[in-house]
Amino acid sequence: EPEVTQTPSHQVTQMGQEVILRCVPISNHLYFYWYRQILGQKVEFLVSFYNNEISEKSEIFDDQFSVERPDGSNFTLKIRSTKLEDSAMYFCASTWTGTDTQYFGPGTRLTVL
């Protein structure tokens, strides 16, 4: 069964450093998402992406964040200058039509020191 994959599974970085989290969505899907889950808190929407542009973004998704689909398979989330409060599990999701089930990847745990 096709699945969403994410790399790395765990990333440790110093405050102020740039990080790129990578996702490979399910191959025929067209809509892509990033969510995050701070430890012990609810899963929060960050951004949705379709046709090479952002469809929606939350208040969390400020100028420090950016997303890109650099090729036909990868979908990336970049944080330009990480802060301690960016420490969280980041989930990628994808869906085909944008109104059906979102399939989630296993997540990348980001730790900012």
Next chain:
Amino acid sequence: AQSVTQPDIHITVSEGASLELRCNYSYGATPYLFWYVQSPGQGLQLLLKYFSGDTLVQGIKGFEAEFKRSQSSFNLRKPSVHWSDAAEYFCAVGARNAGNMLTFGGGTRLMVKP
């Protein structure tokens, strides 16, 4: 704006007992509704979903949920819980527009006593 409330943060049940996890949502129209399960250190696995039609939906692992429009609820049930069901359960609501974001509840952590 859409929102989801899961009133129970923790629930403990005995193995073999029945289970009901509560979920209430707020949305202006008929939403898409989902239940996801997250085992420790793992990602989110879809248990079941409601889009339209029959308000009682069946999912994987013997779970079911019932959409009750009048109560704005989508409670998850299982008749007999297994120890492997111990996990965190998230209810989510999605808007009916393309590219819609999911709004998650705070989650219910299920513990299963032997």
